[in-house]
Amino acid sequence: MLRFASRFMNIWTELSQRGLLYQVTDAKLEALLTQEAFAVYCGFDPTADSLHVGNLVPLLGLARFQRAGHKPIALAGGATGLIGDPSGKKYERQLNTREQVAANLACIRKQLEKFLDFTPGRYSAKLVDNAEWLDGFNLLDFLRDIGKHFTINEMLSRESVSSRLDTGISYTEFSYQLLQAYDFYYLAKNYGCKLQVGGSDQWGNIVAGIELTRKLLQTQVYGLTFPLITKADGSKFGKTAEGTTCWLDPARTSPYKFYQFFIQTDDRDVVKFLNYFTFLPQEEIVALAESLRLQPEKREAQRALARHMTELVHGQEELRRAEAASIALFGGPLERLDERTLLEVFSEVPSFSLRRSWITDGKLLVDVLVETGIESSKAAARQSIQGGGIYINNERVCDVRERLSESRLLQGKYLVVRRGKRNYYLLGVAE
RNA sequence: GCAGGGGUGGCCGAGAGGUUAAUGGCACCAGACUGUAAAUCUGGCGGGCUAGGGCCCUACGUAGGUUCGAAUCCUACCCCCUGCACCA
Numbered sequence: 276m277l278r279f280a281s282r283f284m285n286i287w288t289e290l291s292q293r294g295l296l297y298q299v300t301d302a303k304l305e306a307l308l309t310q311e312a313f314a315v316y317c318g319f320d321p322t323a324d325s326l327h328v329g330n331l332v333p334l335l336g337l338a339r340f341q342r343a344g345h346k347p348i349a350l351a352g353g354a355t356g357l358i359g360d361p362s363g364k365k366y367e368r369q370l371n372t373r374e375q376v377a378a379n380l381a382c383i384r385k386q387l388e389k390f391l392d393f394t395p396g397r398y399s400a401k402l403v404d405n406a407e408w409l410d411g412f413n414l415l416d417f418l419r420d421i422g423k424h425f426t427i428n429e430m431l432s433r434e435s436v437s438s439r440l441d442t443g444i445s446y447t448e449f450s451y452q453l454l455q456a457y458d459f460y461y462l463a464k465n466y467g468c469k470l471q472v473g474g475s476d477q478w479g480n481i482v483a484g485i486e487l488t489r490k491l492l493q494t495q496v497y498g499l500t501f502p503l504i505t506k507a508d509g510s511k512f513g514k515t516a517e518g519t520t521c522w523l524d525p526a527r528t529s530p531y532k533f534y535q536f537f538i539q540t541d542d543r544d545v546v547k548f549l550n551y552f553t554f555l556p557q558e559e560i561v562a563l564a565e566s567l568r569l570q571p572e573k574r575e576a577q578r579a580l581a582r583h584m585t586e587l588v589h590g591q592e593e594l595r596r597a598e599a600a601s602i603a604l605f606g607g608p609l610e611r612l613d614e615r616t617l618l619e620v621f622s623e624v625p626s627f628s629l630r631r632s633w634i635t636d637g638k639l640l641v642d643v644l645v646e647t648g649i650e651s652s653k654a655a656a657r658q659s660i661q662g663g664g665i666y667i668n669n670e671r672v673c674d675v676r677e678r679l680s681e682s683r684l685l686q687g688k689y690l691v692v693r694r695g696k697r698n699y700y701l702l703g704v705a706e
Numbered sequence: 707g708c709a710g711g712g713g714u715g716g717c718c719g720a721g722a723g724g725u726u727a728a729u730g731g732c733a734c735c736a737g738a739c740u741g742u743a744a745a746u747c748u749g750g751c752g753g754g755c756u757a758g759g760g761c762c763c764u765a766c767g768u769a770g771g772u773u774c775g776a777a778u779c780c781u782a783c784c785c786c787c788u789g790c791a792c793c794a
Contacts (some may be wrong), residue, residue: 508744510733518734535742542743572741603741656734658750664736676757695735697742 286343292324293550295336299477300485304470307497311347312398314468315572318405320352320360321379321502322371325682326386328536329513329582332501332551337400337471338390342554346398348468349387353380357453359447362435363476368448371536380404386523390587392473399468418540421457424490425483433479438497452483458462459484463496475500496512504551507543518697523588530589531623534597537581538574542567545576553583596623602701604691609668614686621689621701628705629690631681639679649692649700659694666693 278677287305290296299305307313317333326334337347356376359368363485371379384402391400423621431437436449459481464469471481481498488496502514515528522528528536540548546564549555555563563576586594600623603609603616612620627647641656644665650656657675659665665672667683668691684690688704 314738452754453769539742541739545743570741572745574741574743579739601742652753653755654753655751657756659736662750663737 277606286340286345288309288341289339290336294337294547295332295501295551296499296502298478298498301484301495304497304499306356308345313340314348314462314466315340315345316348316350316354316466316468317461318350318352318455318463319383319423320422321356321376321383323358323522324379324382325522326383327513327526328521329504329522329699330523332504333473334387334390335552336501336553339554340472341392341398341400344398346400347391348401348403348466349391350458350461350462351380351387351402353377353385353404354409355405355451355458356380357406358454359448359450360435360452360455360480361439361444362451362480363474364435364448365439366442367445370447380406381690382524386487391436396424403466405454405461408461410458412538421453423455424487428504429483433483435476435479452480455480455657456483458489459496459560460488460491463488463494464492466541468496468683469494470497471497472499472501475503507541509642525589525593529623529625530585530593531600532596532625534581534585534594534601535697537584538577538601540577540580542571542576543560549576549580549583553580553587555579555583576624600624604693605697607669609691612685617686617689618700621703624701625702626701630703631706634679634681634684634704637680640667640672640677640679641675643702644692647692647700649698649704666697667691669693684702 287296287308314641315337317337317428319330320336335351337349341347351377356371356379357373359370361367384404387402391396391402391469393400393402393458396579403504430452431440435452436444439448455477459468459471469483471477473481474587478498478500485496485498492581494584506512513521515532516539519528521533525533537548545567546560549560549563552566553560559579563579565573566573582594582598585597596619597665600617600620603612603620604624633643641650641660644650644659645653646657650659656665660677663671663673667677668685679690684704688706690702692700692702
């Protein structure tokens, strides 16, 4: 018990040191968190069938609370996902069908479970779905019992709504804040939840929940937000090099790509990200920051970040494979790679199978690039080759007439294609 | 409804009858320098064919028209913005 008491004291400091405290609804929260175990909740709407790296800050935030001895409640928004949160959105979103939301919900529940500890006990995490109490809520009851506590004036003043008054917002999305407010009230009443955390765009929704809870339960509950993740170059965080979202689902973003996503982090962002995303202690982060300053070319901080994140999300084995693939590809000459390594690389890197006949017939590389989707058109493929941007087995291709040939194959059946500095693809001959 | 302004390549934005696949900026891709980072510089950036030089097709809201020739002129239609009016 003593051990936990001291841990309570740490969560605030920990969040603060990591730069994860953005806004708090009440300055007293710091002291309160040291005095008792809080039930802390954070919601995730099933807008896709996977969470993405951007969801990690609040999700790991919950995990940090649990590690500090508090009780996390992850809420999957089976109901709110049907409505659509206008927060942070510039335009009205298209509604997902009930089937889609249900399917997404199932996937997201599984992902949420991976990051929290559900072993029974005082600090055991809980996973709830707000459809349980919101779906089927009688409209007239809702308007009378809940709606009456909100004025249009305050609802309009929320950033998520006011910023949309020019472009338009539907009544549906406008109502979202009431649903989330009700969630907080419901969790406070039934689970003793006293704190809601979330991204900074959730501030308005959180405050709405605090007010509703105060009115209905005469209970004071609290809110805390994490900062929006920004990048030094001003681009939006969470997109891979190809411009696609970096998902947690390995079927959407392979562990290799996931690892690559983090290892390519800008020097200017990497220390911040170590703080935001990892559980590494301050001393280690400070040491990595020092390494970055003195020997940036070693990229130890990036490596630590990539390792930590890949292991956290995909597990040790996938980390090993992603790292092995990265080392093999970025390490230099490929001829020496043994088949086992190649096979591992094959399983991680975007890969395609080649027909034996393509080799024997000497198919044009340009056509192969297009058929595999490495290049979008033959014109583009030719330009890449002419610009010196295409490599086979890390050797630059200098002739647009390059054809596939037996002699190029590694281990008699593999071909490593690289586009630019860091985009690797593995082609293997199908037997 | 009336008046005015406008719809151009992923985005912004020039062009106002002919060297215009269409200036420029952003984004994006590649190259050089490096460290799978940044900054900078260079090249590319509708598509197809071509070793190369080049050839061809499709594009400036939509549909027609005038012209040897149109993103540029005319007509109709659609959509957006800004005033005014109407309605309440």
